[in-house]
Amino acid sequence: MSGEAKSNPPQPPASEPGIARSTVPVWIIVLTLMLLFLGMVYFDHHSGWFNPQIYGPYTSADQLESYQPKSGEAAMLAHGKARYDQVCGLCHGLDGLGKPGQTPPLAGSEWVNTRDFQRLARIPLEGVSGQLAVKGQAWSLSMPAMGAAMTDADLAGVLTYIRSSWGNQNGPVTAAAVKTVRAQLGLHPQPLTAEALKALPE
Amino acid sequence: MKNGFLIFLASLVVLGGSWCAFVLAPVLQLGGLKQTTVLNSSDVYPVGRPGEANQGLQVYRAEGCAACHTEQIQQSGVACDVVLTSVGTNETAVRKAFENGLKQNNWPLFMTQNFHKAGEPEMLLINVSKEIADAAVDTITAAGGKAEIHIIATGPDIARGWGRRHSVAEDYLYDNPVQLGSVRIGPDLADEGARSPDASWQLLHLYAPQSVVKGSAMPPYRYLFQIRQIGREPSPDALNLPKAFAPPSGYEVVPKATARELAAYLLSLRADVPLRDAPFSSR
Numbered sequence: 001m002s003g004e005a006k007s008n009p010p011q012p013p014a015s016e017p018g019i020a021r022s023t024v025p026v027w028i029i030v031l032t033l034m035l036l037f038l039g040m041v042y043f044d045h046h047s048g049w050f051n052p053q054i055y056g057p058y059t060s061a062d063q064l065e066s067y068q069p070k071s072g073e074a075a076m077l078a079h080g081k082a083r084y085d086q087v088c089g090l091c092h093g094l095d096g097l098g099k100p101g102q103t104p105p106l107a108g109s110e111w112v113n114t115r116d117f118q119r120l121a122r123i124p125l126e127g128v129s130g131q132l133a134v135k136g137q138a139w140s141l142s143m144p145a146m147g148a149a150m151t152d153a154d155l156a157g158v159l160t161y162i163r164s165s166w167g168n169q170n171g172p173v174t175a176a177a178v179k180t181v182r183a184q185l186g187l188h189p190q191p192l193t194a195e196a197l198k199a200l201p202e
Numbered sequence: 203m204k205n206g207f208l209i210f211l212a213s214l215v216v217l218g219g220s221w222c223a224f225v226l227a228p229v230l231q232l233g234g235l236k237q238t239t240v241l242n243s244s245d246v247y248p249v250g251r252p253g254e255a256n257q258g259l260q261v262y263r264a265e266g267c268a269a270c271h272t273e274q275i276q277q278s279g280v281a282c283d284v285v286l287t288s289v290g291t292n293e294t295a296v297r298k299a300f301e302n303g304l305k306q307n308n309w310p311l312f313m314t315q316n317f318h319k320a321g322e323p324e325m326l327l328i329n330v331s332k333e334i335a336d337a338a339v340d341t342i343t344a345a346g347g348k349a350e351i352h353i354i355a356t357g358p359d360i361a362r363g364w365g366r367r368h369s370v371a372e373d374y375l376y377d378n379p380v381q382l383g384s385v386r387i388g389p390d391l392a393d394e395g396a397r398s399p400d401a402s403w404q405l406l407h408l409y410a411p412q413s414v415v416k417g418s419a420m421p422p423y424r425y426l427f428q429i430r431q432i433g434r435e436p437s438p439d440a441l442n443l444p445k446a447f448a449p450p451s452g453y454e455v456v457p458k459a460t461a462r463e464l465a466a467y468l469l470s471l472r473a474d475v476p477l478r479d480a481p482f483s484s485r
Contacts, residue, residue, distance in 0.1 A: 052231045053479040056368050057279045057357075066332055067280055068241065069353045069476065069483040075242055078484075151244045 076172065077164070080157025087146055088124075088158065096166040104134035104141070107166035114202040117159055117173050121181040122200060124148070124155065127191030145191065152178040232371050241476040241484075250376050251470045258467025261460050262381055265423065272383035273392045275473065277368030277480075278357035282335035284327040290346035299345035300326060300338070309334055329354070352483035365393035365473055367480040373473050388420055396474040402442070404465040405457050410447040426461035429453055 048054045048061050058064045069075065085094060091103040098105040106112050111134060114120055124147025132139050147155045152175040159178070163170035203209070237246045251259070262268070289296050303309060309327060326349065327338055335351045342349040355367045369392050374380045398404065406413055409427050411420040427441070432454050440454040449455055457465070476482045 050227065050231050052235070052371065055370060055479060056277050064479065064481070067353050068478065068481050070351065075350075075483070079243060153242075154244055 076157050076160055079154070080159070080161030081165075083150065083154050083158050084161050087150070088162075091143075096162065096168075104132070104137070104139045106162050107168065109134050112162055113168055113170060116202050117163065117170075117177070118181055119197065119200045119202050120163075121147075121155070121159060121173070121178055122185070122192060122197070124150075124158070125182060125185060128194065128197060129191040130193045130195075132194040132197070141194075143191065152176075152182065235371055235375060237375065238372050238477055241478060241481060245475070247475050247477060248372060248375050252466065254463050255466040255470035256376075258463035258465070258470070259377065259381070261426075261464040262467055263379065265426075265464070267391075268381040268383035270383075270385060270387035270420075271389070271391045272386050273374075273380075273390065273471065274369045274382055275359045275365035275367070275390055275392045276357055277355045277360060279355075280481075281329045281354045281356050282327075282332055283325055283352040283354060284330070284335050284338045285350050285352055286324045286326050286342065286347065287350050288348035290348065292346055296342055296345045296347035299341050303338060303341040307334070307337060309338060323350075329356075353481050355480070355482050359390060362389070363397070364390040367473070367476065367482050369473060370477060370480045372477060372479075391468065391471055393471065393473045395469040395472040399469060401465050401469060404468050405461060406441055406443065408461055408464065409441055409455060409457075410443065413444050413447040423461070426458055426464065428456045428458055430456060 043049065046059050048059070051061055054061065054064060058067070084092075092098050092106050093103070096105060096107040104111075111123070111132075112120060123143070125145060126148070127143050127145040129142045130140070132141050147158065150158070156173045156175040156178045159173040162168065163173065237248065239245065240247050286296075310330060326342075327335065330338075332351075339349045339351060357368070359365065360367070373392065374382075398407075403414060407415065407420075408423045410422050410424075411418040412422075429449050430453065432452055436454055437456050439456050441457070443449075443455060476484055
């Protein structure tokens with residue numbers, strides 16, 4: 001029995017793992033490239049190629065652009081009112097009635113309710129000094145150029161607001177129109193006098 | 203090692219690739235972020251925090267507020283409201299054109315006329331898509347009226363009143379470190395300053411949350427306050443606490459500098475303006 005065992009030594013299993021150079025299967029490379037491509041398509045579809053302006057529910061620059069709120073007349077009025085309350089309202093009053101003896105009213109004023117706003121726009125841009133009649137009353141004015149520092153859009157909003165509030169009923173003023181008026185300004189060192197203001201076209 | 207150079211090259215590519223994706227790409231994308239302008243306005247956003255609020259950010263960080271509060275509002279969608287701003291000269295024609303549009307195009311009818319208050323612009327359509335809103339505005343304009351589209355951000359966070367739009371990168375421009383947070387045991391604080399703009403309310407809430415928010419789960423931060431005997435006259439800074447939370451008579455609760463700084467920081471958290479990357483119509 002023991003001799004039989006000696007003549008039959010245990011054989012190593014036939015499938016012993018060996019060391020051999022193996023290559024990555026082609027299908028894995030193809031799959032990886034396809035996943036990479038799909039990933040790029042995903043980013044393009046969901047973030048406009050890493051555009052830092054595009055978040056969450058928006059997926060492209062065009063879509064974001066279409067959802068920008070238009071600065072319609074109502075928005076412009078609200079913006080103009082905010083600026084008016086901040087800058088002009090201190091003297092002309094939040095109700096546009098002015099201050100007796102100091103600041104003339106804007107509500108129902110013939111200087112505000114003009115056909116065009118070319119002359120009106122020069123008042124905040126250049127200031128007014130001297131004697132001026134408003135609503136049949138004589139005022140001695142020294143208004144600084146309070147609107148000179150405002151942007152065109154801000155001033156357009158304020159002018160739209162004062163021309164269409166407190167019973168005044170005039171159309172809107174655009175920022176482009178204010179820009180044209182500003183371009184026509186001379187380099188006056190002094191505020192406009194009432195005479196110079198009257199000489200200007202409406 | 204037989205393939206040493208190959209292994210070195212492979213690890214260089216892998217590490218370099220992830221560095222590019224996780225460090226370089228975000229820096230290229232947002233590293234040069236600057237202040238931006240508020241939509242339809244010349245105001246800049248964000249404005250730097252005042253010194254006390256800046257200190258408060260460090261208190262917020264030290265107290266671990268970010269463990270229970272986030273500072274990021276999520277938005278899941280965007281919707282449009284159509285508002286009638288002017289009926290023009292022929293009101294019946296405008297109404298008729300709009301009603302025809304409702305019938306023909308299956309616009310979602312909302313009985314907004316019933317809620318319309320005199321003197322306010324009238325809502326025609328609520329929560330509709332941009333295409334429907336554009337079509338409705340075109341219909342009304344063609345009939346001689348005027349209508350506007352209001353852009354409304356939507357989502358669970360916005361429905362909870364935590365903000366009016368999603369958070370964007372500009373919101374965190376002056377935060378160092380950014381306290382985004384990830385757990386919401388308490389409400390989101392990205393718009394807290396606009397929600398409760400009263401500093402004394404914030405202080406009361408820090409000292410005894412349940413005194414102002416019934417059923418609040420927030421722990422009281424009493425150690426940010428000093429409970430002391432009233433001197434010759436009561437301090438003007440002393441908290442005006444309801445009876446159940448007040449100290450014994452003869453004592454007053456005065457905020458320490460840290461509490462005031464934290465309250466100033468909370469008031470400075472305002473994400474309430476429309477931006478180009480987070481548009482909505484302000485009303």
